[in-house]
Amino acid sequence: MGSKTTVEGSLEAPTRHPLDWKSSQFYDRDDLYRELERVYDICHGCRRCVSLCHAFPTLFDLVDESETMEVDGVSHDDYMKVVDQCYLCDLCFLTKCPYVPPHEWNVDFPHLMLRAKAFKFKTQGARFRDRLLSSTDRVGRLAGIPVIVNFVNAVNRGKTTRRITQAVLGIDADAPLPAYHRQTFRRQYDGYKTEGIEAQAAAPTRGRVVLFSTCYGNYNEPEIAEDLLKVFEHNRIQVKVLKQESCCGMPKLELGDLESVEKLKQQNIATLARWVEAGWDIVTPVPSCTLMYKQELPLLFAGDEQVALVQQHCFDPFEYLSIRHKAGLLVTDFPAPLGKLAYHPACHQRVQRIGPKTKELLELAGAEVTVVERCSGHDGTYAVKREFRPHSVKIGRPAAKKIAQAGADYYTSDCPMAGHHLESILADGSHTTHPMRLLRIAYGIS
Ligand code: SF4
Ligand code: SF4
Known part of the structure; x- marks a missing residue:
């Protein structure tokens, strides 16, 4: 550690270093x-993240059951067992770790896991199931073909057919599929x-948004993209829907398939950057896709001007509305105020x-909100994998319990898939309602 005194935690804002994934060192075993050994050792001495996900308990069990009871x-051969349990939620970096950069220990656990996943993908490839689950765009296009769409939905709903997909593909028969x-x-x-709305800027928003509908918003729940469009127009924000878009790349990132992430980035970024240059902002109805443009692509492609431009003008939709509200540009008349919400x-x-x-x-729209700040256990594409489902359910149970205890009129999550995962744990017939749908209801927009 040199002559400097090592302090417990950093008082400076955490920073993220770009991922130098094109260097030969990145894939050097x-x-x-x-x-991995260096960071695992720091984590073993710290253990703050033990309750966050299954990656840390896996690591600590390996250490505790080893002969030396140390990382050495x-x-x-067991290092990848830890990596396999990380679904890149980023919470350890954001909420727990005192050793993130600029701390000299330079611990970025999620990005180290990403590097290890990329190494594994490059050297071993991936199972058919994992490649299928991460090809959201291709699957959505295929599954949406007339006749096939009925077949796919019937297979996904049928108890017997789900047992067959479980046996053949390893997709858990009880996991909710969209x-x-x-x-x-x-x-x-x-x-x-x-048409017919004049864009009014409220820095940093420009009052004109390109709606990146996302694979999920396009193929699986078109209503969440439509709700966003309607609520934005109700607030006199111009909306443009792209004729074509590809997946943001998050599922491929989760798999460590960085070459595919790059291909998808190339398919999207020039178009998005052109719209930004023409004075438009970007919003997406799914937080993971927003995060891809705001954080992951800029770290993977540091120095790419188009990526940086899109990053600067990409917003979470609620962040966007909130900025407009501060500028006095949000409609605050809610004829159908919301009741109790979890x-x-x-x-x-x-x-x-x-x-x-x-x-x-949601509070502005009259809701009495109980925040359930517990992991849903949704875990990206992991929660539908047979071997992860039991743990995903276990992790999500406290959140589901809190939702049930809230006795709310609605429960809601920014992530529609997390909402459905909780729905499957609750199993009491209650349904998640996306927050943008709730705003639409409160505004009384038909
Ligand atoms: S990023 Fe999330 S899933 Fe991965 S190790 Fe951190 S808390 Fe666990
Ligand atoms: S990621 Fe950071 S906070 Fe979590 S166990 Fe490792 S060193 Fe501790």
């Missing part, structure tokens, strides 16, 4: 395992652009460090 007693739609959002709003903030929205914007807006 010895270098990676040295870094853990076989390198429905697919023939009338996708982009089919309904092909190239749509608001609200679960999504991790990928929390790590954007924008504050509790969804909660504030």
Whole structure:
């Protein structure tokens, strides 16, 4: 550690270093395992994150069951067992770790896990199931074909067929799978652009947004993208719907398939950057996709001017409305005020460090909000994998219990998939309602 005194935690704001994933060192096995050993050792001495996810208990069990009861007693062959349990929620970095940069120990646990996943993907590839689950765009396009869409939805709903997909693909028979739609959002709003509203800027927003509908908002729940469009237009914000877009790349990132992330970035970024240059902002209805543009792509492609431009003008939709509210530009007349709500903030929205914007807006719309700040256990694409489902359910139970105790009229999460995961744990017939739908209801927008 040199002659400097090592302090417990840093008082400076955490920073993220770009990921130098094109360097030969990034995929160098010895270098990676040295870094894993270094960070695992710091985590073993700290153990603050033990309750966050299954990655840390896996590491600590390996250490405690080793001969030396130190990281040096853990076989390198077991290192990936920890990596396999991380679904890149980023919460350890954001909420727990005192050793993140600029601290000299330079611990960025999620990005070290990402590097290890990328190494694993490059050297071993991935299972068919994992490649399928992370190809959200391709699956959505295929599943949305007339006739096929009915077949896919029937398979996903049928108890017997789900047992078969569990046996063949390893997709848990009890995990909620989203429905697919023939009338996708982009089919309904092909190239749509608001007419008759004059854009009014309120820095840093420009009053004109391109709606990046996302795979989920396009194929699985077109209503959440439509709710966003309607609520924004109600607040006199111009909306443009792209004719074409590709997946943001988050599921491929989760898999460590960085080459595919780059391909997807190339398919999207020039178009998005052109719209930004023309005076438009970008919003997406799914926090993970927003995070991709705000954080992950800029760290993977540092120095890419188009990526930086999109980053500067990409917003969480509730953050956007909140900025407009501060400037006195939000409609605050809610003819159908909301009642009691149990609200679960999504991790990928929390790590954007924008504050509790969804909660504030729901309260503005008359809601009495109980915040359920517990992990849903949704875990990206992990919660539907057979081997992860039991743990995902266990992790999500305290959140589901708090929701049930809140006795609310609605429960809601910024992440629609997290909401459905909680729905499956609650199993009491209650349904999650997306916060943008709640705002639409409160505004009385038909
Ligand atoms: S990023 Fe999330 S899933 Fe990964 S180790 Fe940290 S808390 Fe666990
Ligand atoms: S990530 Fe940071 S806070 Fe969490 S166990 Fe490791 S050193 Fe401790």
